[in-house]
Amino acid sequence: MSNELANVEQSLSQGYAEQALADAEAALTNRPDWPRAHMLAASAASRLGRVEEARRHLVICRDTLQHMPENVGAHMTIAGLYTAIEDFQDALEILEPLSKRVGDSPDVLDAIAVNMHQADRIEEAVGVYKKLLDLEPENLNIHHNICAALLAIGKAKQAATYASRWLKIAPGDTEALSFRAVALEEAGSFSAAAALMDFDKLVSAEVVEPPAGFGSIATFNTSLEIAILSHPDLKTPPEDSPHYHDPALRITDQILGPKTGPIADLESVIRKEVEAYYLKRSKPKNHPFVNARPQDYDLVAWAAVLDRQGNQDAHIHFDGHLSGCYYVRIPEEVSSDENGEAGVVAGGFEVGRPPPEFGCQREHRHRVIKPEEGMIVLFPSYMYHQTIPFESKQRRICVAFNVMPR
Numbered sequence: 049m050s051n052e053l054a055n056v057e058q059s060l061s062q063g064y065a066e067q068a069l070a071d072a073e074a075a076l077t078n079r080p081d082w083p084r085a086h087m088l089a090a091s092a093a094s095r096l097g098r099v100e101e102a103r104r105h106l107v108i109c110r111d112t113l114q115h116m117p118e119n120v121g122a123h124m125t126i127a128g129l130y131t132a133i134e135d136f137q138d139a140l141e142i143l144e145p146l147s148k149r150v151g152d153s154p155d156v157l158d159a160i161a162v163n164m165h166q167a168d169r170i171e172e173a174v175g176v177y178k179k180l181l182d183l184e185p186e187n188l189n190i191h192h193n194i195c196a197a198l199l200a201i202g203k204a205k206q207a208a209t210y211a212s213r214w215l216k217i218a219p220g221d222t223e224a225l226s227f228r229a230v231a232l233e234e235a236g237s238f239s240a241a242a243a244l245m246d247f248d249k250l251v252s253a254e255v256v257e258p259p260a261g262f263g264s265i266a267t268f269n270t271s272l273e274i275a276i277l278s279h280p281d282l283k284t285p286p287e288d289s290p291h292y293h294d295p296a297l298r299i300t301d302q303i304l305g306p307k308t309g310p311i312a313d314l315e316s317v318i319r320k321e322v323e324a325y326y327l328k329r330s331k332p333k334n335h336p337f338v339n340a341r342p343q344d345y346d347l348v349a350w351a352a353v354l355d356r357q358g359n360q361d362a363h364i365h366f367d368g369h370l371s372g373c374y375y376v377r378i379p380e381e382v383s384s385d386e387n388g389e390a391g392v393v394a395g396g397f398e399v400g401r402p403p404p405e406f407g408c409q410r411e412h413r414h415r416v417i418k419p420e421e422g423m424i425v426l427f428p429s430y431m432y433h434q435t436i437p438f439e440s441k442q443r444r445i446c447v448a449f450n451v452m453p454r
Contacts, residue, residue: 056088065095083112087125094132102133113142120150127159136167154183161193170201186217188224195227199406204234220340225430226364230402233412243335245400245431247415250337252325252426253397256374259313265422269376271310273445276351276376279303296355303447304349314374314447318347318424322370322451325426337428342369342453349449351376360435362403368429368450373397375419376447379440382419393418395438397425402432419446 052075059068069092075085090105109126116122123146130139143160150156157180164173177194184190191214198207211228215221225244232241255265262268276282281300285291291299306312326341333339365371381387382395393416400414416436417425427433429450 053084053088056085056092060088060092060095065092068092069096069098069101081108083109087129090129091132094129099133102129103135106130106138110138110142117149120146120153120156124155124159127163131159131163131166134166136163139163140167152179152183154180154187157183158190165193165197165200170197173197174201174203188214188218188221191217192223192227195231196406199227199231199234199408202407202409204231205237207231208235208237215336220336220369222364222368222428222430223366225336225428226432229430230406230408230412230432234406234408234410236410241413244337245413247399247413249329250428251399251415251417251431252321253417253423254321255420255422256317256321256424258422259317262313268310268313269421272314272376272447275310276300276303276353276445276447279351282351282353293354293360298353298355300351302348303351304347304449315347315349318349318372318374318449321424321426322347322372325370337369337430340369340453342451344454345369346452346454347449348452349447351445351447354444356439356441362398362401362432362434364432365429365450367452369453370426370451371429371433372424372426372449372451373419374447374449375421375423375425375445377443377445378419378421379438379442379444381440381442382438382444383421388418393436395419395440395444396436397433398436399427399431399433401434 052071056068056071056075059071069089072085072089072092076082076089079085086105086108090102090109093102093105106126106129113123113126123142127139127142130136130142140160140163143156143163147153147156147160157176161173161176161180164170164176174194174197177190177197180187180190181194191210195207195210195214198204198210208228208231211224211231214224215228218224229241229244233245258265258268262271279300282298284295284298303311304315329338331338379395387394388396397417397419398414399417401412402408419425
């Protein structure tokens with residue numbers, strides 16, 4: 049590769065898409081039909097959200113594929129760039145003929161299925177996912193995709209079956225349990241769903257005792273608040289981060305680690321509550337969540353500071369077994385006795401309801417917990433959970449955490 053394109057590659061790898069695009073365009077002034085330069089320019093334009101510009105370069109790239117019909121890598125790269133700009137049908141026009149030429153390549157079939165799924169050709173995508181599972185029966189990503197696809201087209205019973213197969217390969221897998229719980233409920237298998245979504249047994253919400261040396265939970269929380277607000281990692285995430293909410297939200301990275309001080313005291317409180325939770329829920333032994341209890345685990349926690357209104361969409365914690373949240377500071381609008389009288393607990397912690405993108409038709413069982421300062425909420429990581437929208441001029445501070453199996 050020439051030095052010109054080496055610089056483009058380097059800029060792309062370092063996240064400098066604007067510079068990469070400029071350098072690729074400069075290279076094309078002397079060689080306007082340079083396929084590699086067009087491909088890199090399309091990649092840079094895609095990252096910058098310049099869809100029409102990316103398409104212009106991809107037309108040139110696509111023409112070159114006619115001269116290399118068996119080059120799987122080139123076809124996959126160009127198709128992938130079409131996928132990145134959400135031109136799913138264009139991607140499929142490259143991938144489907146390729147599959148006929150090269151046979152059942154798992155990589156090609158996977159790309160076809162994903163693009164079919166995104167192009168709302170979901171029934172066809174399911175057929176390809178099934179073929180892929182015949183080729184790679186232990187590929188967990190394919191299990192995820194087929195469960196999501198089946199739920200999207202209303203075949204919840206089949207989704208539950210595939211989630212069950214997934215659990216045989218990966219017992220206790222958080223995402224598989226989540227899909228199975230949602231699919232069972234959506235399919236009307238309420239007793240089976242209830243075992244996984246037993247809020248009475250599996251969700252805990254209690255105000256804890258203050259750590260030694262603090263006369264009250266309020267005193268402890270004041271000390272903890274000072275430590276969080278002065279934490280060097282506390283910042284607003286970038287807009288492309290999954291943790292981004294709005295400029296009013298600041299979060300830390302892993303906050304645990306200090307050996308002394310209020311954060312160390314909080315870690316001791318959390319570990320004590322986690323062990324008590326597991327001890328109390330050691331049965332039934334045949335429950336997939338109980339069976340998957342980690343014997344060794346890491347505790348990963350991060351603080352979240354919200355300076356005004358907020359909410360968080362329904363999500364799960366993929367890498368956790370048990371998740372939780374400790375509430376340090378709650379706005380008066382959330383803690384007031386009047387909150388919830390109209391039927392909605394603003395700022396409440398809701399567990400159980402799946403996200404709208406699943407397209408579920410039933411009203412799924414769920415529970416809403418009204419948070420209090422000093423409260424720890426614990427729940428299985430596979431349960432979808434969210435914060436109900438609220439508005440306030442007061443600060444909300446909490447520390448979320450996951451029990452991460454080693």
